[in-house]
Amino acid sequence: xxxxRGLAASIDDKPILKGIDLIVPPGxxxxxxxxxxxxxxxxxYVLAGREDYVVTAGSAVFNGTELLGMDPExxxxxxxxxxxxxxxxxxxxxxxxxxxxxLNAIRRSRGEGELDAVQFLKLARAETKRLAMPDDxxxxxxNVGFSGGEKKRNEVLQMALLRPKLxxxxxxxxxxxxxxxxxxxxxxxxxxxxxxxxxxxxxHQRLLDHLVPNRVHVLSAGRIVRSGGPELARELxxxxxxxxxxxxA
Amino acid sequence: xxAVSPPPRPGAAGFLARYESLIGALPGDSALRAxxxxxxxxxxLPGGGPGRRIEAWKYTALRPLADMLFAPAQAPDIAxxxxxxxxxxxxxxxxxxxxxxxxxPPAFFARFADRPDFxxxxxxxxxxxxxxxxxxxxxxxxxxxxxxxxxxxxHLASIGVGPTAFHPRHLVRLAPGAxxxxxxxxxxxxxxxxxxxxxxxxxxxxxxxxVRLQNEDIAAFGLSTLYADIAEHGTYDSFSLNLGxxxxxxxxxxxxxxxxxxxxxxxxxxxxxxxxxDFTTVVRHAEPHGASRQTVKNVLAGQSRGVFQGRIEVxxxxxxxxxxxxxxxxxxxxxxxxxxxxxxEIFADDVKxxxxxxxxxxxxxxxxxxxxxxxxxxxxxxxxxxxxxxEAIDAVADDAIRALLEAGIAGWWDNQAA
Numbered sequence: 001x002x003x004x005r006g007l008a009a010s011i012d013d014k015p016i017l018k019g020i021d022l023i024v025p026p027g028x029x030x031x032x033x034x035x036x037x038x039x040x041x042x043x044x045y046v047l048a049g050r051e052d053y054v055v056t057a058g059s060a061v062f063n064g065t066e067l068l069g070m071d072p073e074x075x076x077x078x079x080x081x082x083x084x085x086x087x088x089x090x091x092x093x094x095x096x097x098x099x100x101x102x103l104n105a106i107r108r109s110r111g112e113g114e115l116d117a118v119q120f121l122k123l124a125r126a127e128t129k130r131l132a133m134p135d136d137x138x139x140x141x142x143n144v145g146f147s148g149g150e151k152k153r154n155e156v157l158q159m160a161l162l163r164p165k166l167x168x169x170x171x172x173x174x175x176x177x178x179x180x181x182x183x184x185x186x187x188x189x190x191x192x193x194x195x196x197x198x199x200x201x202x203x204h205q206r207l208l209d210h211l212v213p214n215r216v217h218v219l220s221a222g223r224i225v226r227s228g229g230p231e232l233a234r235e236l237x238x239x240x241x242x243x244x245x246x247x248x249a
Numbered sequence: 250x251x252a253v254s255p256p257p258r259p260g261a262a263g264f265l266a267r268y269e270s271l272i273g274a275l276p277g278d279s280a281l282r283a284x285x286x287x288x289x290x291x292x293x294l295p296g297g298g299p300g301r302r303i304e305a306w307k308y309t310a311l312r313p314l315a316d317m318l319f320a321p322a323q324a325p326d327i328a329x330x331x332x333x334x335x336x337x338x339x340x341x342x343x344x345x346x347x348x349x350x351x352x353x354p355p356a357f358f359a360r361f362a363d364r365p366d367f368x369x370x371x372x373x374x375x376x377x378x379x380x381x382x383x384x385x386x387x388x389x390x391x392x393x394x395x396x397x398x399x400x401x402x403x404h405l406a407s408i409g410v411g412p413t414a415f416h417p418r419h420l421v422r423l424a425p426g427a428x429x430x431x432x433x434x435x436x437x438x439x440x441x442x443x444x445x446x447x448x449x450x451x452x453x454x455x456x457x458x459x460v461r462l463q464n465e466d467i468a469a470f471g472l473s474t475l476y477a478d479i480a481e482h483g484t485y486d487s488f489s490l491n492l493g494x495x496x497x498x499x500x501x502x503x504x505x506x507x508x509x510x511x512x513x514x515x516x517x518x519x520x521x522x523x524x525x526x527d528f529t530t531v532v533r534h535a536e537p538h539g540a541s542r543q544t545v546k547n548v549l550a551g552q553s554r555g556v557f558q559g560r561i562e563v564x565x566x567x568x569x570x571x572x573x574x575x576x577x578x579x580x581x582x583x584x585x586x587x588x589x590x591x592x593x594e595i596f597a598d599d600v601k602x603x604x605x606x607x608x609x610x611x612x613x614x615x616x617x618x619x620x621x622x623x624x625x626x627x628x629x630x631x632x633x634x635x636x637x638x639x640e641a642i643d644a645v646a647d648d649a650i651r652a653l654l655e656a657g658i659a660g661w662w663d664n665q666a667a
Contacts, residue, residue, distance in 0.1 A: 073620045073626065090615055090633070093633075158622060
């Protein structure tokens with residue numbers, strides 16, 4: 001389980017997170033919603049270990065291990081996965097090689113044997129098929145020339161292959177049509193189980209229709225201002241953030 | 250011969266003394282050698298001492314070379330260089346001397362020592378290092394590929410064992426319609442000067458693929474000068490991977506002398522420590538519809554310094570010329586330095602010529618993306634450096650040669666990690 005206490009972080013001396021308290025029990029999916037600039041993406045980056053964010057206070061303990069201060073690759077090895085809002089393009093890096101390198105790095109850290117190219121391709125093809133991705137996405141350079149939807153699906157493909165214990169999805173639904181949305185939701189639902197938790201950062205109720213969260217949190221100006229059940233997302237869809245944000249202020 | 254040789258002296262004086270001691274003993278045109286000696290005496294080693302620096306050597310000074318004391322080249326015992334898969338023909342030079350026992354020369358091969366031929370392109374340009382070579386060249390490879398003949402793949406290997414200096418003279422002529430893939434490797438141990446001059450003629454409609462892997466010893470000087478003439482519809486497609494040397498310079502002077510000629514002068518330089526490597530090109534478009542392409546990639550670690558000087562000249566008659574030049578540098582250390590000097594000199598009015606340069610560090614977002622997927626930081630950097638080179642390496646079509654280049658890059662990276 002993920003236990004975040006009093007987490008504060010800044011970038012370029014500008015405070016973004018101002019004391020986040022959040023617990024995600026094992027097996028649960030929590031949604032994080034909130035207006036633009038609230039700090040939702042920062043929360044994802046800080047948990048994944050991006051170096052340009054400076055943690056100024058607090059802790060984030062995952063399955064008994066303090067994440068803050070660990071290298072990003074060590075967090076990945078511990079089971080943390082961030083699906084990027086804007087997946088990074090890697091010109092000159094073949095997607096299949098990238099995925100196999102990542103998978104084998106994770107497998108090494110788990111003490112599992114590495115997969116050779118043939119074993120890997122068999123596994124990857126099965127996943128691309130399940131995610132309704134064309135086979136040639138494995139042959140192309142990582143995210144280069146991918147449409148917005150293809151990039152998001154490529155993130156879900158990585159998640160499916162790496163099988164994280166904590167997935168943080170940063171607006172993975174944005175820019176997706178209804179069919180793709182369902183595929184992404186199914187991808188997360190397929191991982192659901194007692195050893196899997198997820199933080200789903202989203203602006204829209206839409207995704208949460210397919211990926212029903214246990215809890216919904218509203219983040220505003222670097223703090224969680226309200227938490228509730230799935231019905232909170234529907235309420236926000238109707239009335240917007242203004243009321244909740246004003247109430248908290 | 251050692252009995253009559255004067256005691257060695259360093260620098261230009263040492264080379265001139267060596268020449269004096271060899272007058273009459275060296276093969277070929279002695280008047281040309283005398284003229285070269287006069288030119289070299291006047292020019293000296295570029296940057297080898299005080300005095301005005303010539304523009305062509307603005308960023309590369311041979312001061313450390315001027316301090317070196319070299320002995321006459323010996324014929325040491327060395328291990329045979331590996332044979333390239335698929336290359337039936339191999340021509341090996343050890344300290345600049347042809348080593349028959351290790352070679353499997355093609356039918357169209359001759360030794361410079363037996364049939365000296367200084368070619369027609371290099372003189373009287375009088376590049377100082379060419380003058381030095383012309384003065385002292387003792388051996389080399391001449392290849393004459395007959396018209397409409399595929400010469401296959403030839404591997405030209407140079408192995409240096411220091412301390413010594415050698416100045417091989419190579420000549421490759423492709424008659425009209427001929428084709429050849431030439432792999433050139435340069436390796437060695439210890440401090441030495443490898444100063445080859447290569448002259449290339451690509452006949453009408455002929456095609457030469459020339460891949461060079463310069464992996465000289467870290468204490469060595471590898472200073473090469475290459476002259477190429479490309480006739481109508483001919484293609485000279487070259488790629489140089491520069492990994493080695495204390496001070497290295499690869500200078501290419503290519504003239505597109507017939508219409509619709511093509512020259513690719515691509516390169517990658519991977520440097521570390523205090524290495525210095527200079528890739529200098531002069532492309533002269535003399536006739537219309539020529540195309541030249543240069544993509545030069547530099548990966549610089551430690552306190553290394555990379556230099557790229559690229560000059561494109563377009564003559565008045567060379568209309569419809571298409572020239573492109575791109576220099577990209579990846580600085581892996583704050584102490585590394587890249588000097589880039591593009592020059593365009595265009596006298597025709599209907600041409601397309603472009604050049605560009607980028608110098609940067611590895612992208613922090615890309616590194617984070619890889620690390621967030623579990624890839625350790627060092628491996629992430631290696632992946633991105635390899636990706637940076639992809640465009641250059643993938644352009645080499647021959648699988649066996651590309652594998653050799655890949656191994657060279659992997660070896661360079663292993664040295665970084667060590």
